[in-house]
Amino acid sequence: MMRIIFTNNVCNENEIKPLFFSAFSIRVKAGVTLAAAVSPYVMIVDCTDAVTAVSSTFTQPVLDKPPTFVSGIPGNSPDVSDDNVIATSLGKFTTTDPDTTCSVTLPVTTVYEIRKVASPTDPQKPEFEVWISNAVTQASIDFNDPPVSLTLTIKCTDRNVLNDITGTFNVNIVDSVSCVHVIIGYGNPDELLGKH
Structure with missing residues (x-):
């Protein structure tokens, strides 16, 4: 006062x-x-x-303006093969809020995570990246595994729950192509297999 x-x-x-x-x-x-x-x-x-x-x-009184997604939300990742089990950046998005830094979260998951960009292009518009987690295993990202959710709901809040906003980011997981090697040859099978 x-x-x-x-x-x-x-x-x-x-x-x-x-x-x-x-x-x-x-x-x-x-x-x-x-x-x-x-x-x-x-x-x-x-x-x-x-x-x-x-x-x-x-x-x-001071009115609280809600945060906004500036770019990247809604968003889509490039196609990622389900045999990719290393940490991978899937895409970037930007937020802004007129009076505070927007806090960004996504549902609890062991497969995906959000990382804040250390040096954004505009400090007033924080940038975040969606990543496949370091701890991911091939089983947890298998294209044929029904429990894996491919649409992430990302929430941005400025600590006023009335102004919370959500957006979606789609992770495009594609099934890896199985390779079968077939040897085609003519002649004696023992000679083709190196048996004499």
């Missing part, structure tokens, strides 16, 4: 003076950003003419 004092001195209280009205402005100081998380801001305003003092309050 802040206190603001206005003063207006009168030269001689015995003199008949016309009634004066003073107009004042309350402004946010340069370099200060009002945060919706601590809204409303309440200020006590004191006004005195050196004889009489009065006080009142001034309340300034």
